[in-house]
Amino acid sequence: MRAARLIKMVLLLQSRPTMTAAELARELEVSERTVTRDAQALSEAGVPVYADRGRSGGYRLVGGYRTRLTGLARHEAEALFLSGLPSALREMGLDDAASAARLKVSAALLPSVRDASRTVAQRFHLDAPGWYQEPVTPDLLPAVAEAVWDDRTVRARYRRPSGEVERELSPYGLVLKAGVWYLCARAGGDFRVYRIDRFTSVAVSPERFVRDEDFDLPGFWADRAAQFARSLLRAEVTLRLSEAGRRTLPHAVDRAAADEALAGAADPDQDGLCTVVLRVESEEVAFAQLLTLGPEVEVLAPASLRERFAGTAERLRDLYR
Numbered sequence: 001m002r003a004a005r006l007i008k009m010v011l012l013l014q015s016r017p018t019m020t021a022a023e024l025a026r027e028l029e030v031s032e033r034t035v036t037r038d039a040q041a042l043s044e045a046g047v048p049v050y051a052d053r054g055r056s057g058g059y060r061l062v063g064g065y066r067t068r069l070t071g072l073a074r075h076e077a078e079a080l081f082l083s084g085l086p087s088a089l090r091e092m093g094l095d096d097a098a099s100a101a102r103l104k105v106s107a108a109l110l111p112s113v114r115d116a117s118r119t120v121a122q123r124f125h126l127d128a129p130g131w132y133q134e135p136v137t138p139d140l141l142p143a144v145a146e147a148v149w150d151d152r153t154v155r156a157r158y159r160r161p162s163g164e165v166e167r168e169l170s171p172y173g174l175v176l177k178a179g180v181w182y183l184c185a186r187a188g189g190d191f192r193v194y195r196i197d198r199f200t201s202v203a204v205s206p207e208r209f210v211r212d213e214d215f216d217l218p219g220f221w222a223d224r225a226a227q228f229a230r231s232l233l234r235a236e237v238t239l240r241l242s243e244a245g246r247r248t249l250p251h252a253v254d255r256a257a258a259d260e261a262l263a264g265a266a267d268p269d270q271d272g273l274c275t276v277v278l279r280v281e282s283e284e285v286a287f288a289q290l291l292t293l294g295p296e297v298e299v300l301a302p303a304s305l306r307e308r309f310a311g312t313a314e315r316l317r318d319l320y321r
Contacts, residue, residue, distance in 0.1 A: 002038075005030070009038055010047060010061075018058040035059075091137045091181070092145035092174070138196040141181055143204055147171045148183075153205045159198045169194075170209040173217040177225075184220060191215075193224055226256070233257055233279035237286050238301040240273045241265075245296030253278065253289045275300070283308075 005028055012019060012027055021032040028035065039059055042049045048062040147154045148171045157166050169185040174196075176182075181196040186209075233254065239261075241249065246265075250258040261276040268274040280286040283305045290297050291312070299306045 006038055006042060009035075010042065010049075013049065013059060013061045014065075018052065018060045020058040024059060091141055093142035094145070136197070138181055138199070140199045140202045141196050143202045144171060144183055144196055144199070145174060147202075147204045148174055151208045151211050153207055153209050155203045155205065156194075156199050157201045158194060159200055164200060170211075172211065172215055173220075175217070175221050184217060184224075186212075191220060193221075229254060229256065232281045235280050235282055235286070237278050237280055237283070237290075237299060237305060238275065239278055239290070240275050240298040240300055241293075242296045243268075243272055245293050246274065248293055248296060249276075249278075252292050253280065253286075273298075 009024060009028060012024065019027075021035045024035045025032045028038075030038075039049045039051060048065050049059055050062045051057065051059055144154070146152075152171075154169050154171055155166065156169055157164050167187050169183075169187055171183055171185045172191070173184045174181060175184060175193075183194045183196055185192060185194060239245075246262060249262065252258075257279045261278040265274045265276040278286075280289070283302065287305060287308055290299065291309075299309045
């Protein structure tokens with residue numbers, strides 16, 4: 001932890017001409033006494049940290065000192081931010097750039113923290129694909145990734161249920177969701193989402209588009225994901241839930257739909273049961289999901305779903321009689 005704090009202190013002093021002990025303490029979330037000790041440790045390690053005394057004094061680096069991140073190219077620096085996703089880097093064709101960047105950063109670190117990449121790899125790993133599916137890398141992903149990094153327009157053919165369409169796109173960002181790659185791109189004046197594995201051809205243009213600097217990829221994706229989840233919930237079922245059923249419902253169905261249903265629930269009756277209206281994808285999906293609640297849920301409507309639960313309950317009774 002101290003080694004990371006020392007590196008952050010050097011980077012802070014590189015970014016500003018002078019910082020007071022109080023400012024450094026606030027940024028580093030330590031006491032001013034710890035800042036003094038850290039500055040002394042940096043000085044002993046050969047980092048020229050100088051302390052100006054007096055009311056307007058503070059800490060600064062002498063002689064324009066910079067950390068030795070020599071030769072780090074832009075694409076290498078960008079890849080470094082994704083270095084915790086080795087499989088994603090490999091699929092986008094950036095594993096060589098990330099490897100080179102990690103070596104350069106390691107060479108610039110203090111000897112005491114040069115094993116950071118190894119210790120982190122021993123403790124953290126992100127497995128992006130979902131269970132029970134074999135991840136497949138789309139053939140056109142490297143070309144799309146290249147266009148995203150370089151802000152180059154692409155002309156792509158995209159497979160839809162009604163047939164293929166051709167679009168000219170400004171590719172803004174890539175998202176890896178449960179092992180599936182998506183492209184967030186501007187088509188005309190609108191931002192849209194495309195599954196990479198549905199592209200049948202991608203031609204990267206030498207022309208660059210002007211990126212909207214206000215575009216927020218995580219925020220955009222969160223909004224679209226929420227809209228998509230809501231769009232799937234086209235049916236409603238009416239349920240009577242026990243207290244245990246109310247606790248379990250958010251774990252069995254769409255959490256947002258469950259929260260909405262429970263928020264609008266009537267007060268429990270004398271038996272502790274309350275009635276809710278739940279939005280679901282379909283009766284078929286609702287049957288599979290609500291069956292996990294067992295006797296903690298009673299389906300009131302629609303009648304067809306209630307009859308299906310009644311039939312299943314009779315079969316279970318006969319089976320376990």
